[in-house]
Amino acid sequence: MSWFYMAWRNLGLKKLQTTLSLILLAFGVGLVSLLMLTEKQLSDTFDRNIQDIDLVLGAKGSPLQLILANVYHVDAPTGNIRLVDAQKVIRHPYIEEGIPLAYGDNYRGFRIVGSDESYLEHYGAALENGSINKAPFEVVVGHKVAETTGLKVGDTFFSAHGLQDETDVHTDKTFTVVGVLAESRSVVDQLLHCTIETIWAVHDGPGEIIDESEREITAVLLKKRNPLAVLTIPNVIRETNMQVALPAIEINRLTQNFGIGMNTLRAIALLIMLISFASIFISVYDNLLARKYELALLRTMGSSRRGVFLLLLLEGGLLSFGGATLGLIFSRIGLLVLAQLIQDKFRYDWSSIGLLHSEWMLFGMAIFVGLMAAAIPGISALKIDISRTLSEK
Amino acid sequence: MIACNDIAFQYHTDSPVLSFPNLDCSKGGKLLLLGNSGCGKTTLLHLMCGLLRPRQGKIEVQGQDLAALKGKDLDRFRGEHFGIIFQQSHFIQSLSVLENLAVPHFLLGQSFPKTKALELLESLGISHKAQAKPQALSVGEQQRASIARALIHQPSIVLADEPTSALDDDSTAAVISLLEEQCAFAGASLIVVTHDQRLKSRYNNRVELKPSAS
Known part of the structure; x- marks a missing residue:
């Protein structure tokens, strides 16, 4: 026998009320926790892939689309730009480095991106097997791609035209896997990397000769040398079909737009939590009235006032602990479902379900408020007139 | 063992003062407090175990003046020295009968003698209800279960408030005999507060309470 056992059994006496309080709190905590996890995964994904990319040069269109397509590879590109025009920007004194990208094909839904070694170096990608691609049609496979498709060094495959569609297969151009990358938890995990010349070769018609000045690429990831680049480069490219977008600003705008929805959901979740605390209060208060005798x-059998108070506090504590724990479990289930959708759609891995610092805070707060909700009727219990109560019945 | 002298009690300043005759019950002794409804039987019982404080007079239990005890010391003293059987049976509804019997020991921080508890329930004829919830028991069974709970921790004094009010003649005799046996076995004093005239002949040491107001 213990106060804990007694509190546990008391909660079991009113199963419906206890279940309702638990579900309400679990739902509220679960929703807040899921939002926290989603925001964390989103910001981690953004931060990991944005590293040191100050500007993205690409075809005119939506700047956000330019960023999403070329930094995160989750959207279609805005179009192509001429390599010679792009090189002018890369060679600008305010620009320290420019990483050219060209793509338009996929293998089983994973993008084949043509670039140079600096792209892999930029994300700190290391080889797990094999070597870096040098010759045309050699590819280095990202960790996630290798894991999903089973591609390994020495394997060959055909690419399909488009970024997801697998119907228009270039059966006359064979790619060979020369290397597999170790996991970097960045965008390169879900890409197949080859040279830009390979991308051109795939799309050149048989015997077609294309003037080098007409060669096109999709985008260039730029790192600035001088902060004035942000103001200067747009003027440099004004007369071309190109634009530059600032990832930091576009992502900030995106998260702000997301934020409105997130804040609405957060408000709803907090409201549900408030209702659940009211439910705990009612549950404990109702129990107090029903169990006054x-x-x-307990007092006549030797319990102190503190013991009775502790019992009610434990009931509230158990309810809030159970509800908050269930909530965190629910949020993990929610995240895993969401991760599967993200995985299917965007190839990003969102399955990290570790407990965030903010979730510990949420957990602690839920238990604290639950205890407070129980403390109010608990204080009333301290004032019970034992003699009168026992004489009333 | 327990002595009450010059006890007077008043619920509120504007309510009548209840005066009680002097009482004395020795260790292992028996005392019957007989009186009709409204004469303050339950009030006196609550005064004796410290649930109420007298306006005047002194209550001594095993040489301890109850007025000198306060707060948790008084709570513990009550738990340790008294076993109380109420007119209406009260239980922790979420716990089984056996678990209810474990509560006094838990509150006193003592280990629960489960075998002894089962034997006690057996002697009261309700061992088959040990695992049942109190609400599943009949009124008579509930009364027996509350007797078991009052005796389980071997208190010095057992206070029984109308213990036989819900029982028929046969059960009354059986329950009172058992109560007396158990108290005698434990060396506990038994104070029975009742209006049940059937018990009058069983007790030599008895006090008849009369309504008093001043």
Whole structure:
């Protein structure tokens, strides 16, 4: 026998009320926790892939689309730009480095991106097997791609035209896997990397000769040398079909737009949590009224006022602990479902379900408020007139 | 063992003062407090175990003046020295009968003698209800279960408030005999507060309470 056991059994006496309080709190905590996890995964994904990319040069269109397509590879590109025009920008004194990208094909839904070694170096990608691609049609496979498709060094495959569609297969151009990358938890995990010349070769018609000045690429990831680049480069490219977008600003705008929805959901979740705390209060208060005689009885058997108070506090604590724990479990289930959708759609891995610092805070707060909700009727219990209560029945 | 002298009690300043005759019950002794409804039987019982404080007079239990005890010391003293059987049976509804019997020991921080508890329930004829919830028991069974709970921790004094009010003649005799046996076995004093005239002949040491107001 213990206070804990007694509190546990008391909660079990009113199963419906206890279940309702638990579900309400679990739902509220679960929703807040899921939002926290989603925001964390989103910001981690953004931060990991944005590293040191100050500007993205690409075809005119939506700047956000330019960023999403060329930094995160989750959207279609805005179009192509001429390599010679792009090189002018890369060679600008305000620009320290420019990483050219060209793509338009996929293998089983994973993008084949043509670039140079600096792209892999930029994300700190290391080889797990094999070597870096040098010759045309050699590819280095990202960790996630290798894991999903089973591609390994020495394997060959055909690419399909488009970024997801697998119907228009270039059966005349064979790619060979020369290397597999170790996991970097960045965008390169879900890409197949080859040279830009390979991308051109795939799309050149048989015997077609294309003037080098007409060669096109999709985008260039730029790192600035001088902060004035942000103001200067747009003027440099004004007369071309190109634009530059600032990832930091576009992502900030995106998260702000997301934020409105997130804040609405957060408000709803907090409201549900408030209702659940009210439910705990009602549950404990109702128990107090119904069990006034029991509490008086405990006092006659030697329990101090503090013991009775502790019992009610434990009931509230158990409810809030159970609800908050269930909530965190629910949020993990929610995240895993969401991760599967993200995985299917965008190839990003969102399955990290570790407990965030903010979730510990949420957990602690839920238990604290639950205890407070129980403390109010608990204080009333301290004032019970034992003699009168026992004489009333 | 327990002595009450010059006890007077008043619920509120504007309510009548209840005066009680002097009482004395020795260790292992028996005392019957007989009186009709409204004469303050339950009030006196609550005064004796410290649930109420007298306006005047002194209550001594095993040489301890109850007025000198306060707060948790008084709570513990009550738990340790008294076993109380109420007119209406009160239980912790979420616990089984056996678990209810474990509560006094838990509150006193003592280990629960489960075998002894089962034997006690057996002697009261309700061992088959040990695992049942109190609400599943009949009124008579509930009364027996509350007797078991009052005796389980071997208190010095057992206070029984109308213990036989819900029982028929046969059960009354059986329950009172058992109560007396158990108290005698434990060396506990038994104070029975009742209006049940059937018990009058069983007790030599008895006090008849009369309504008093001043």
